[in-house]
Amino acid sequence: xxxxxxxxxxxxxxxxxxxxxxxxxxxxxxxxxxxxxxxxxxxxxxxxxxxxxxxxxxxxxxxxxxxxxxxxxxxxxxxxxxxxxxxxxxxxxxxxxxxxxxxxxxxxxxxxxxxxxxxxxxxxxxxxxxxxxxxxxxxxxxxxxxxxxxxxxxxxxxxxxxxxxxxxxxxxxxxxxxxxxxxxxxxxxxxxxxxxxxxxxxxxxxxxxxxxxxxxxxxxxxxxxxxxxxxxxxxxxxxxxxxxxxxxxxxxxxxxxxxxxxxxxxxxxxxxxxxxxxxxxxxxxxxxxxxxxxxxxxxxxxxxxxxxxxxxxxxxxxxxxxxxxxxxxxx
Numbered sequence: 001x002x003x004x005x006x007x008x009x010x011x012x013x014x015x016x017x018x019x020x021x022x023x024x025x026x027x028x029x030x031x032x033x034x035x036x037x038x039x040x041x042x043x044x045x046x047x048x049x050x051x052x053x054x055x056x057x058x059x060x061x062x063x064x065x066x067x068x069x070x071x072x073x074x075x076x077x078x079x080x081x082x083x084x085x086x087x088x089x090x091x092x093x094x095x096x097x098x099x100x101x102x103x104x105x106x107x108x109x110x111x112x113x114x115x116x117x118x119x120x121x122x123x124x125x126x127x128x129x130x131x132x133x134x135x136x137x138x139x140x141x142x143x144x145x146x147x148x149x150x151x152x153x154x155x156x157x158x159x160x161x162x163x164x165x166x167x168x169x170x171x172x173x174x175x176x177x178x179x180x181x182x183x184x185x186x187x188x189x190x191x192x193x194x195x196x197x198x199x200x201x202x203x204x205x206x207x208x209x210x211x212x213x214x215x216x217x218x219x220x221x222x223x224x225x226x227x228x229x230x231x232x233x234x235x236x237x238x239x240x241x242x243x244x245x246x247x248x249x250x251x252x253x254x255x256x257x258x259x260x261x262x263x264x265x266x267x268x269x270x271x272x273x274x275x276x277x278x279x280x281x282x283x284x285x286x287x288x289x290x291x292x293x294x295x296x297x298x299x300x301x302x303x304x305x306x307x308x309x310x311x312x313x314x315x316x317x318x319x320x321x322x323x324x325x326x327x328x329x330x331x
Contacts (some may be wrong), residue, residue, distance in 0.1 A: 001028055004042040004324060008032030019049055042324040044088040050077075055085050056317040062086065062281070063288040067262040083280070090283040095325025096291065097143075100135070101309050102167040107136035109250040110161070110175040112149070113257060115264045116271040117278055124149065127275045130264075130282055131157035134250050135165075136172075138307035139295050141253065141286045146279040151180055158184040172240060173214045176247045182214050182230040190231070197235075204232035213237055215245045253289075261285050291315045 001011045010031035016024045017038070026039045040046045048055065054075060061071045062082070072079040100106055110133050117128040129149040133142040142164050145157040158181055165171050166189070175181045189209050198205065208214060208231060215229045227242040258264045263272040263281045272278035290304050292315055298307045303314045311329060323329070 001039070003028075003030035003032060003035070004037055005035045006030060006033040019051070023051065040322070044085070044092055044321045046088070048085070048088075050081070050085075052318055052321055056321055058082050058085060059089065059284065059288075059321075060317055062262075063260060063285060063293070065260050065262055065265075083277070086280050086284050089287065089321065090280045092325065093283050093287060095327070096287055096320070097164070098310055098326045099163070100165050100168050104168045105170040106165060106168045107172040107174065107244075108142065108161060108165055109134050109136055109247040110157075110173070110178070110181045111247045111250040111254060112178065113254040113264065115278070117275055118271075118273055128271070128278065129153065130278070132250060132254065133157065133161040134253055135304075135308060136249050138304045139249065139253070139289075139298060140304040140308045141289050144279075144282045144286050146282060147275050151184070154178075154180040155184045159188065162188050168211075170211045171213070172244070173212065174245050174247055175216050176251075177216055177218045179216065179230065182216070185214060186231055191234075193235075202235055207232045207234045208237065210234045211237055213240060215240070217246050257282070257285060287320065288317070291320055292317055 002009060003011055008030055011028050012031065014027045014029040014036060016026055018024050027036060028038065029036050038046075040048075045052055045055065054077070058071055058075055058077065061074065062068065066074075068082055069079045071077075071082055075082075110131070113130050113132060114123055114126070115128040115130075117126060123129075125148075127146070127148045130144050130146045131153055132144045134140060135142060143157055143160040145153055145160070147153045162185060173181070173185065186208075189212055190206055191209050192206050193204075195205075211234070213229070213233060214231060215227060218226050218228060220226075227245045229239065233239065261281055263278050265271075272281065291311075292303070294301045294303050294314055295307075298304070301314060305311045306313065310326070
């Protein structure tokens with residue numbers, strides 16, 4: 001056991017306390033900083049009296065498409081309690097989002113998905129847009145940012161996705177039509193070549209980082225489709241075939257999101273009441289997608305985290321609620 005306050009290993013047991021269901025929770029005392037904590041400190045179950053099995057069942061129901069009030073009626077719990085449990089797990093999302101393995105070869109797909117938030121406004125005025133990024137081969141869901149469809153939203157999502165991906169050696173960054181992905185990425189991933197690194201015939205000094213390829217697939221209203229590479233590429237970066245430039249896997253993930261998250265359900269009165277609630281719901285979906293739910297396209301009982309090489313088996317919902325993050329799996 002490691003102290004969550006000072007990360008010291010000098011920890012001793014310090015009695016137990018019991019919940020109403022009779023479960024005993026182990027307490028600890030850190031000899032390094034002198035602080036007391038329990039086995040639940042720093043986890044989504046911290047300071048909760050509800051049995052972990054009930055919280056786990058509630059979040060499973062939510063991750064499979066049940067509305068928050070329907071889940072409360074089935075479990076005979078307040079919908080406010082279920083919202084609080086979701087929020088506690090969503091708050092831990094950073095601890096469950098390790099960077100891509102260094103030196104790898106990845107393909108990042110970006111796309112947007114829309115739903116109503118609060119009231120039925122025109123799409124351009126609605127805060128129901130969610131920008132999502134996934135890694136193609138592993139189906140690892142990198143980030144989902146909800147809000148008004150502005151440059152700021154694209155900047156936040158792109159920055160998070162780039163921070164996750166930049167340790168990889170080769171990165172293909174493909175999206176559907178929206179140029180703001182590349183505009184925001186250019187500020188973080190462009191480099192200026194030295195005069196000795198490029199010939200005059202090339203004509204560009206400021207280019208994408210070596211190993212990074214950025215392209216979009218444009219779908220016009222007349223059915224004419226074309227592929228366009230955005231900004232000058234590094235002279236030593238290979239260019240993919242046009243047939244590889246798409247965000248089909250991300251679009252399929254967005255379709256699954258509409259089935260599994262009631263806030264994204266179309267033509268039903270299950271939409272989120274505010275952007276914070278939408279962000280909470282989609283963050284929980286992302287964690288379950290990556291760590292808990294096996295993906296049929298990856299093989300038997302294989303999760304995106306396993307496919308990308310971050311862990312060797314699926315986690316249960318109870319483990320997701322009871323651990324302090326990804327680093328707890330490597331201790």
